[in-house]
Amino acid sequence: MNLQYHSQLLESAVEEFSRLPGIGRKTALRLVLHLLKEDKKLAEALGNSIIRLRNEVKQCKICLNISDNEFCHICTDSSRDQSVICVVESIKDILVIENTQQFRGVYHVLGGIISPMDGIGPGDLSIPMLEERVKKGGIKELILALSATMEGDTTNYYLYRRFNPYNLMITTLARGVSIGDELEYTDEITLGRSILNRIPYEAKT
Amino acid sequence: MNLQYHSQLLESAVEEFSRLPGIGRKTALRLVLHLLKEDKKLAEALGNSIIRLRNEVKQCKICLNISDNEFCHICTDSSRDQSVICVVESIKDILVIENTQQFRGVYHVLGGIISPMDGIGPGDLSIPMLEERVKKGGIKELILALSATMEGDTTNYYLYRRFNPYNLMITTLARGVSIGDELEYTDEITLGRSILNRIPYEAKT
Numbered sequence: 001m002n003l004q005y006h007s008q009l010l011e012s013a014v015e016e017f018s019r020l021p022g023i024g025r026k027t028a029l030r031l032v033l034h035l036l037k038e039d040k041k042l043a044e045a046l047g048n049s050i051i052r053l054r055n056e057v058k059q060c061k062i063c064l065n066i067s068d069n070e071f072c073h074i075c076t077d078s079s080r081d082q083s084v085i086c087v088v089e090s091i092k093d094i095l096v097i098e099n100t101q102q103f104r105g106v107y108h109v110l111g112g113i114i115s116p117m118d119g120i121g122p123g124d125l126s127i128p129m130l131e132e133r134v135k136k137g138g139i140k141e142l143i144l145a146l147s148a149t150m151e152g153d154t155t156n157y158y159l160y161r162r163f164n165p166y167n168l169m170i171t172t173l174a175r176g177v178s179i180g181d182e183l184e185y186t187d188e189i190t191l192g193r194s195i196l197n198r199i200p201y202e203a204k205t
Numbered sequence: 206m207n208l209q210y211h212s213q214l215l216e217s218a219v220e221e222f223s224r225l226p227g228i229g230r231k232t233a234l235r236l237v238l239h240l241l242k243e244d245k246k247l248a249e250a251l252g253n254s255i256i257r258l259r260n261e262v263k264q265c266k267i268c269l270n271i272s273d274n275e276f277c278h279i280c281t282d283s284s285r286d287q288s289v290i291c292v293v294e295s296i297k298d299i300l301v302i303e304n305t306q307q308f309r310g311v312y313h314v315l316g317g318i319i320s321p322m323d324g325i326g327p328g329d330l331s332i333p334m335l336e337e338r339v340k341k342g343g344i345k346e347l348i349l350a351l352s353a354t355m356e357g358d359t360t361n362y363y364l365y366r367r368f369n370p371y372n373l374m375i376t377t378l379a380r381g382v383s384i385g386d387e388l389e390y391t392d393e394i395t396l397g398r399s400i401l402n403r404i405p406y407e408a409k410t
Contacts, residue, residue, distance in 0.1 A: 003377040006278045007271055013258040016251040020236050031225050033297055035259060036271065043259035047252045053218040054240060054248035066241065073211045092238055107269055 033135075044184060047062045062133070064109035064126055066091050072104055074098075083140040085133065087159065089113050093145065105143070108133065114155040122158055134166050141169040148175055232303055265403040267338070269314035271296050272341065279303075279311055286310045288345040292364065294318050294352065302350065310348070313338065318351060325362055339371050344375040352379055 010032060017028035035043040051138075059065070060072035064200055067073070074094075075126060084105030094107050110125045133139065144159055146152035160170055176194035177186050186194075215237060222233035231401055240248040258266050258366035264270070265277035268290075272278070279285060279299075289310030299312050315330045338344065349364055351357035365375055391399075 007262060007273050009254075009258045009262045009273055010271060013254045016247075016254045019247060019251070021239050022232070022235070027227070029297075029300075030227070032258065035264065036296070040259050042221075042224060043255050046224070047254075048257035049214075049218045049221045049252075049260075050240065050248050050255070051252035053214045053237065054245050054252075057212065057214045057241065057294050066215060068212050068214055090238075091241070092234075095234075167312060186210075 008030050037047075064111060064129070065094055065107055065109045079104075083138055084143065085130070085139060085141070086143040086145050087130065087148065097145065105141075110155070112160055113151045115151045122148065122162075125155075127159070131162070134163060134168065139166075139168055141171060144170065144172045147171075148173075268312045269297055269316060270312055270336070284309075288343055289348065290335070290338065290344060290346070291348040291350050293350050294357075296359065303400070310346075315351075315360070318356045319363055320356045327367075330360075332367065336367070339368060339373065340409060344371075344373055349375065349377045351377075354380075 012027045013032045013035075014025060015033055017023055020023045023031075035046070056068070058067050058070060060067045060075055061070055062075040063072060065072040065074060067181055075082075075192055081104050085108050086097065086103060086105055087108050087110060088097070089112060091109060094109065097103055097107075108126070108130045110127070110130075112120050112125050114120060114122055114125070135144075142159070144156045146155050156172055163170060174197070175190060176197065177183065177190065182189065219230060219233045222228055222236055224303045228236075240251070261273070263272050263275060265272045265280055266309045267274055267280040268277060270277040270279060280287075290310060290313050291302065292313045292315060293302070294315055294317060296314060297302050299314065302312075304310055305394055308351050313331070313335045315332070315335075317325050319325060319327055319330070330351075339347075347364070347368055349361045361377055366406060368375060371408050379402070381402065382388065382395065388396065
């Protein structure tokens with residue numbers, strides 16, 4: 001259904017909404033008609049928060065996490081272990097890891113992952129910035145928390161080679177059977193790895 | 206998953222997006238991170254078009270269709286039959302009917318439908334405005350193009366009673382088996398109505 005709107009304003013709002021991922025023209029129209037029907041304040045708040053977000057949000061000058069200030073709340077948190085850096089692909093990964101409440105170190109956002117297919121090489125990532133942090137000293141461990149994909153493995157290997165000369169521990173996330181998963185439905189590569197990397201059984205008492 | 210953002214700007218953008226229908230916090234976050242990653246212009250264009258839409262779009266002073274000008278493109282189109290008014294619930298219905306390219310008359314947007322359950326009575330709809338149009342004369346037919354629901358039927362009945370005193374034809378949309386539907390899967394009420402309202406067979410030659 002290719003509707004004709006005959007209103008430039010409606011047309012352009014639908015157009016802009018449908019540029020967003022996962023939003024087609026039909027959903028865009030629904031959102032736009034909703035905004036037209038609801039209180040004016042709703043549309044203004046949405047519009048302004050989008051513009052402010054893009055213009056005012058900053059990147060932390062240490063780790064590239066997003067931040068309302070020059071340095072993010074994690075890098076400036078003195079209770080966190082500044083000697084352990086968890087290297088992630090994107091900001092979203094920080095949100096997800098923080099949500100586990102299992103990590104008390106700091107982060108470094110690569111801004112991507114090495115992917116020759118997409119034309120992304122090491123030069124496109126914030127690796128020199130990470131190297132500066134390491135060179136300054138005081139870093140004991142780099143945790144490579146990248147995706148368990150071929151691109152993730154490639155990036156892990158590259159980072160390992162690059163940071164091995166510095167005297168620090170380099171670790172990656174444990175791979176294995178997801179908690180709650182039945183063995184029957186676990187893919188064989190994961191299962192194979194989790195047998196190779198088996199750990200001593202800890203009896204819960 | 207209830208993520209903590211630690212950025213007021215991010216938080217408020219996610220908040221505003223998730224007020225939209227069908228968009229939860231997870232989708233909102235995805236959209237916001239997309240806007241952060243993409244060109245600044247994309248976010249500005251979206252933000253501005255939302256604000257402009259709400260501030261600048263007008264309602265046609267005749268039919269309440271949305272319009273960039275005082276009168277909409279349908280009411281000002283001299284090739285359309287101004288004596289036939291198609292009464293619809295919302296702007297979206299105009300878009301859908303226009304898309305069929307089967308109607309050459311004009312519209313009137315009620316702005317809702319009589320629904321005692323939702324506390325919407327005739328006084329909440331643009332019925333007086335429609336009555337003014339009819340009183341001015343020159344209207345031959347009102348087509349009641351409302352939903353085939355109980356609320357639609359109630360509204361049809363109310364409009365019929367109200368506009369019957371004026372000397373004009375009042376019609377409603379034909380109800381019947383959808384084109385392409387198998388009888389087996391047609392609900393019995395629709396099927397029953399379509400038997401009662403059967404029409405002479407026109408042989409295609």
